[in-house]
Amino acid sequence: MDGERIQVAFFEGVAADHPIAVLALYNKEKDVNIFDKTLGQEVQQAVDLIQKREPALVVVCSRHAASFCHGADIKAQAALPLASTAARPMVEEIKDLLNQIENLPYPTVCCINATCLGGGLELALSCTYRFADVTCRAIGLPEVQLGILPGAGGCVRLPRLIGLTPALELIVAGKTVKAKKAQSLKLVHGTLEHLTWARDASEPPFLAQLRNKLQRGQLRHVPAASKFPSHLFGQTWLEQQLIYTVTKRTIDAKTHRHFIAPYVALETVLKCWGTSSLAQALAWETDGYLQLAATAEARSLMGLFLAKSSIKARSTAIRHGQPDTRPLFAFVVGAGWMGVGIGQKLARHGATVRFFDVDKEMIDRAQTRVSRLFTGLVNKHRMSKVEAQERMEAISYTTEKDFAAFEQQAQAAGAISVVLEAIPEDMALKHKLIHEVMSATKNTTFVSNTSSIPMAKLCEGLPVAEQARIVGVHYFHPEHDVTPVVEIIPGPESNHESRLSALRIADLSNKLPVTVGDGPAFILNRIASPFYTMAAYLLVTGAASQERIDKVMQRQGFPAGPFAILDGIGLKTARMVGQSIQGLTGETGANAAQALLGAMLDRGWTGRSFQGESTGFYAWKEGKQGEANPEMKAVSQIVRSRLAAEEDAQHGQGVLHSKRVNPISDADVSDALILSILNEACRALDEGVAKEPMDVDMLVTAGLGFPPQQALAVLLAAVLPLACHLWAKL
Structure with missing residues (x-):
């Protein structure tokens, strides 16, 4: 038979x-x-x-x-x-x-x-x-x-x-x-x-x-x-x-x-x-x-499973059904927390990596952290000492931008050559780096880890031949094992080889590559931005404390609340990304999240730190969360007064001007935050930045921690009644 x-x-x-x-x-x-x-x-x-x-x-x-x-x-x-x-x-x-x-x-x-x-x-x-x-x-x-x-x-x-x-x-x-x-x-x-x-x-x-x-x-x-x-x-x-x-x-x-x-x-x-x-x-x-x-739980979880399979199938189609086993040479520009995390992950799975930073002290810290990360893998029996040593020998460190020599080494090894930038969200800095890479190399792909700047903006003023070598691969914080997805953002002229390079990076990072449309903040950060803004608004207006808001969302199934996530991202990074999104979208007026983060940074607070003690929305020690920051109530009142003055100047007396603030119920806190995610998800789908609902589902569940048993494809059907319900309460 x-x-x-x-x-x-x-x-x-x-x-x-x-x-x-x-x-x-x-x-x-x-x-x-x-x-x-x-x-x-x-x-x-x-x-x-x-x-x-x-x-x-x-x-x-x-x-x-x-x-x-x-x-x-x-x-x-x-x-x-x-x-x-x-x-x-x-x-x-x-x-x-x-x-x-x-x-x-x-x-x-x-x-x-x-x-x-x-x-x-x-x-x-x-x-x-x-x-x-x-x-x-x-x-x-x-x-x-x-x-x-x-x-x-x-x-x-x-x-x-x-x-x-x-x-x-x-x-x-x-x-x-x-x-x-x-x-x-x-x-x-x-x-x-x-x-x-x-x-x-x-x-x-x-x-x-x-x-x-x-x-x-x-x-x-x-x-x-x-x-x-x-x-x-x-x-x-x-x-x-x-x-x-x-x-x-x-x-x-x-x-x-x-x-x-x-x-x-x-x-x-x-x-x-x-x-x-x-x-x-x-x-x-x-x-x-x-x-x-x-149950809706089963339908959501099976939907996510099928979405993952479909996304993998799309990547396979780009490769014409053939696996890409070529070695990867990655020149990582920016030896900060994100750059080192990405580079170490690539090296762990077989890539040859070179870290660059203008600051020798940053290079020394990178070397120490890479060693610590590999030691951790050995201690957890995820790789042997011999394997760890071999992978560390495939990593080099430099303060010189020797892009041309690196490309030649990659070509001699028959490898894919990429320059992967993990530098601050500064358009001028990124443009300068792109020009340096393009002038020094002929075939190297420039991979941007930007979290908010559209590829079209990065490609402005470049010849089409150079634009063809630019692609985005957006990792999320924390960059290691918590988020199993990355966003792949083709530029307006990205060629086939650039897309293959991006997929190879995702493969060696052990991440699921979700290809998204170009636009400010792409999908995940775009959807997360109003989530954080709404949480900050509730805090600033006195509707709920940061600890209560986080606990409400955790009870809904989020692994962490919005304020714990912002601390984990780092207050400086979170504010920089938020300002970039605000500038790129042309948004004007008061933004509770930006004002709150600015006030906290003015006090020297940084958010989560893995070394020593630090302060953000919570107290942190060696990366472990402690008690809620008791000073947030006073800081929120100061920010509220400042935003109220701006609101009065623009529109007359508004919500923020009122001296009496009534705390809202846990159900209303949850409704407000979930609706902020759903609304932005609908906009992203409507504008074509998100290709399909499954892309949104995969990114918000894996990247933002949206409860997978309540996947958005199921919840989108409830947006209108939920919106009407919340509007009536407001």
Whole structure:
């Protein structure tokens, strides 16, 4: 049998009349296997075919080297009818298929060669035996990360196989494990090598090992009712209550009760554990799955997953479907916090990096920080000492702008050559640097990390040939592991090579590249600006304190509130970016955020610092947040008086002029801030700066911390009623 998703072949067994049947997952349309409707139909056909041949052994494997099965078709799951009565038959059809595999009257072996997630692992759990390739790095049931739970037997079979507590640790957190860990959990029976049936091989390389095991009697048919071991812990009501309490506390601590799925998964697993009837347990699992699949949380999280896949597909299309493995030479101009963070990240993943700064002291600090960052990676066992030393040897430091020599070195190595600027948001400084790079090089791409200046402005006055070598790659604060996205901003004349260079930088930074339109502040900073301004306005008018505003937004699911974020960015940087946006957009009049940041900087406050103590909206020590700054109330009153005077001069007495300020409710604080994000998101989409809603979703959730379970594509539908509600209150 040779289908679109699987291949079935029969090989010589121990006895001539009982062959070994091999069912190989092989998606001919993609490089990964997905448990979609077509795969399910073909597996059903394969099971029917296999039963006619009465094999001695059935083997399930993959012909994709990097994928056993990545799980269910998320697009199809997202499109399931919200009504459980309509969706139930589809879910039960998959369960029936896996039950058939589990009840085959001969031993079944699953060879997990690579990534095995969700429905892929549930397929493996239906087999009698499981072996994992020693190189396999991801085995698990990550469904809760999509707002659902394992719905094809995972909540039932996994606990029965490895025990209630370890199963819950995997299911409610959506964790994955490597092959060795899977073996220690008894999730797999052992680890083997070379478990991929290569596309050009006539037979699987592991077939001889399995045939030998079969001959020795190590692979025997075990009835479904007998294949699960007995477990001592978790059998009594008291033990189950203890497990429930401990697991719930863990979920509370990690999710702050912002997500529904882990709790429903916990309750479903415990409920299924409490019955000896496999059929009843599977039915309860279906109920839990359908309950979650209809939630806005699941729709939002699955939407973000699909958005990420679509964004990756766009990058692949720019590369014409071929991976770009060329080495990268990056000349980083500006050895400050951002520049060093970007450069170290690139070097860590294989780039050759040279740091430049006019200030020798800054270069010395950069060298010290790079060393500290690599030492941290070694201490956390993310790389070996030898690897860290090799990567640090690929970094050089200079106070000379030797762009031409650097380009020659890159060309000799067959590498991409870029100059990546991480200097202040000063148009004149950036223009000067661009002219220096263009006059010294012929093929080097100039990559700007500007956070607000449009590429069109940076390209003004340049010949088209030079504009072609300019592109934007906007990193966010903090630049390291917190924000997994970057904005890619093509200039008006950016050529194909420049775009490829930008994508290569994103690859080596381990960031998702979201291509956006050109315009002041692009997407994320543009949307964040009114968010910060509204927060400052509420603080200045006395509607709420900075601590209360931040706590309200954290309760809404933001990892940090607007004032903690501003402290993290740094007050000077935040004000500089805000002033740049204000100037580029032509905005006039009072701006509460700019006035507040200016007053704070006048007092010598800086925001978060990773060295020593510092002050911003909060007190900071060695980068850790302390108490709210008690002086903010007085500073806010001073700023309010100043802004009131400006407002009076322009428009007569306004809101800021009033001496009586009524604090507003937490709900109104949340409405005001979320609406500021939604309004600007709509404008960005309307003006074409954001290409699609999914770009906004991805950037605000990954970059601003907007709750992913409330992704904007879902919330945009609520903008009008929310606006009317808030307007009535104001």
